[in-house]
Amino acid sequence: MNIFEVRGGKKLHGEITPQGAKNEALQIISAVLLTPEKVTINNIPDILDVNLLIELLGEMNVKIERPNRQTCIFQADDVNIDYLHSEAYKKKSGKLRGSVMFAGPMLSRYRKAFIPKPGGDKIGRRRLDTHIIGFERLGAEFTYNNEDGFFHLEAKKLKGTYMLLDEPSVTGTANIVMAAVMASGTTTIYNAACEPYIQQLCKMLNRMGAKISGVGSNLLTIEGVEYLGGTEHTMLPDMIEVGSFIGLAAMTQSNITIKNAGLEHLGVIPDKFKQLGIAMEFKGDDIVIPEQSLYEIQTFLDGSVLTMYDHPWPGFTPDLLSIVLVVATQAKGSVLIHQKMFESRLFFVDKLIDMGAQIILCDPHRAAVIGLGRQQNLRGITMSSPDIRAGVALLIAALSAEGKSTIQNIEQIDRGYQYIDDRLKALGADITRL
Numbered sequence: 380m381n382i383f384e385v386r387g388g389k390k391l392h393g394e395i396t397p398q399g400a401k402n403e404a405l406q407i408i409s410a411v412l413l414t415p416e417k418v419t420i421n422n423i424p425d426i427l428d429v430n431l432l433i434e435l436l437g438e439m440n441v442k443i444e445r446p447n448r449q450t451c452i453f454q455a456d457d458v459n460i461d462y463l464h465s466e467a468y469k470k471k472s473g474k475l476r477g478s479v480m481f482a483g484p485m486l487s488r489y490r491k492a493f494i495p496k497p498g499g500d501k502i503g504r505r506r507l508d509t510h511i512i513g514f515e516r517l518g519a520e521f522t523y524n525n526e527d528g529f530f531h532l533e534a535k536k537l538k539g540t541y542m543l544l545d546e547p548s549v550t551g552t553a554n555i556v557m558a559a560v561m562a563s564g565t566t567t568i569y570n571a572a573c574e575p576y577i578q579q580l581c582k583m584l585n586r587m588g589a590k591i592s593g594v595g596s597n598l599l600t601i602e603g604v605e606y607l608g609g610t611e612h613t614m615l616p617d618m619i620e621v622g623s624f625i626g627l628a629a630m631t632q633s634n635i636t637i638k639n640a641g642l643e644h645l646g647v648i649p650d651k652f653k654q655l656g657i658a659m660e661f662k663g664d665d666i667v668i669p670e671q672s673l674y675e676i677q678t679f680l681d682g683s684v685l686t687m688y689d690h691p692w693p694g695f696t697p698d699l700l701s702i703v704l705v706v707a708t709q710a711k712g713s714v715l716i717h718q719k720m721f722e723s724r725l726f727f728v729d730k731l732i733d734m735g736a737q738i739i740l741c742d743p744h745r746a747a748v749i750g751l752g753r754q755q756n757l758r759g760i761t762m763s764s765p766d767i768r769a770g771v772a773l774l775i776a777a778l779s780a781e782g783k784s785t786i787q788n789i790e791q792i793d794r795g796y797q798y799i800d801d802r803l804k805a806l807g808a809d810i811t812r813l
């Protein structure tokens with residue numbers, strides 16, 4: 380097990396550039412299965428989940444050239460479908476959430492898909508109903524095999540139809556769109572997820588020859604085409620990294636510039652950090668967070684205590700609530716954090732409480748944070764990273780705390796944050812990977 384040892388309390392300084400977006404990469408890399416032609420993908424983050432997905436493609440016989448760590452050229456012209464049913468695939472794909480998005484392209488191109496019980500963050504129940512019901516609406520038959528733990532999907536033919544999703548699932552929408560692009564006739568998906576990564580996927584598919592309209596809205600119309608060809612695609616900056624770095628700067632009272640932050644794709648993210656009282660300047664596509672001795676949480680307009688909650692795009696992403704929570708612990712004022720989507724994502728607050736933060740975990744979904752207003756610093760402790768975002772939230776807490784912290788299970792952080800220790804060291808952080 381890898382460990383970070385952090386000596387906190389140091390101000391950081393300098394520039395940091397966000398990696399290519401993890402959750403976009405998982406969709407985009409799955410989409411290479413839709414064509415026998417070459418697809419070049421740039422700005423790929425060098426992180427565990429994405430590398431595992433690329434490895435899985437390699438084991439499926441997809442040809443992969445990697446001219447550098449950030450670029451891959453894929454060619455899926457001789458896919459070994461049987462591999463998807465193997466023990467090896469089951470074991471490896473079960474380690475990440477993203478592998479579930481092989482199902483849409485496989486159904487689309489080969490009329491057959493297997494989905495093992497997917498992995499990813501253990502942050503509560505993560506159902507696949509939206510995906511499976513969407514595939515069924517397109518004409519696929521679905522069976523669940525209790526013995527091998529696989530969902531089996533098969534279709535003689537995929538036929539476009541109208542569907543109203545039960546919820547705007549992100550990976551579910553990506554999967555259904557990829558299944559529908561080569562179905563016969565027109566598919567209409569209402570209540571579709573519409574976050575920038577879904578938009579990126581749709582734009583890429585359109586460049587490959589798909590006919591998707593309504594991109595950016597929750598009503599997607601897909602006219603089926605016979606064939607998709609090759610393309611080139613570049614990933615957006617990772618908005619969750621951008622939010623994490625804003626939080627890092629505020630917590631450590633540092634002056635940090637986030638370069639090429641992809642401002643036009645951040646939605647409400649900067650506003651949410653502003654509600655915590657964090658000052659920011661926008662220069663071109665950069666965000667400058669000035670050193671701030673104290674930040675004060677705003678109230679709602681009627682003076683009542685602020686609540687921050689997650690909501691499907693264009694609402695606030697659940698992946699940044701852990702970061703917002705940790706940043707609030709040192710603010711002046713109070714905020715209620717309401718994690719609506721996932722039921723096990725707030726338990727890491729126990730560790731923050733051990734560090735000296737004032738938090739009341741009201742129930743699995745809600746935590747009230749009473750900011751310390753820098754009256755008292757957090758103390759370094761030994762802790763373990765439960766999931767990607769809580770892991771980074773704890774890392775930010777450790778960097779701001781007095782004394783030494785030890786963070787175990789940092790593989791969780793490595794799943795989503797590229798070379799994070801080296802990048803933090805470049806800002807002046809005292810962090811060692813043991």
Ligand SMILES: CC(=O)N[C@H]1[C@@H](OP(=O)(O)OP(=O)(O)OC[C@H]2O[C@@H](n3ccc(=O)[nH]c3=O)[C@H](O)[C@@H]2O)O[C@H](CO)[C@@H](O)[C@@H]1O
Nearest residue numbers: 402476477504505506546547548549550551691697698720
């Ligand atoms: C690989 C990837 O891209 N992972 C992201 C993706 O996961 P993923 O696509 O798995 O998440 P979904 O969008 O399907 O939904 C996540 C959870 O939220 C619940 N839910 C969803 C929509 C809704 O309106 N109400 C609701 O309660 C679902 O029941 C589920 O438990 O989207 C999540 C929600 O943004 C993010 O946290 C994950 O980082």
Ligand SMILES: C=C(OP(=O)(O)O)C(=O)O
Nearest residue numbers: 476477499500698767768
């Ligand atoms: C929950 C996340 O990832 P995954 O869906 O891959 O587990 C995340 O990126 O915060």
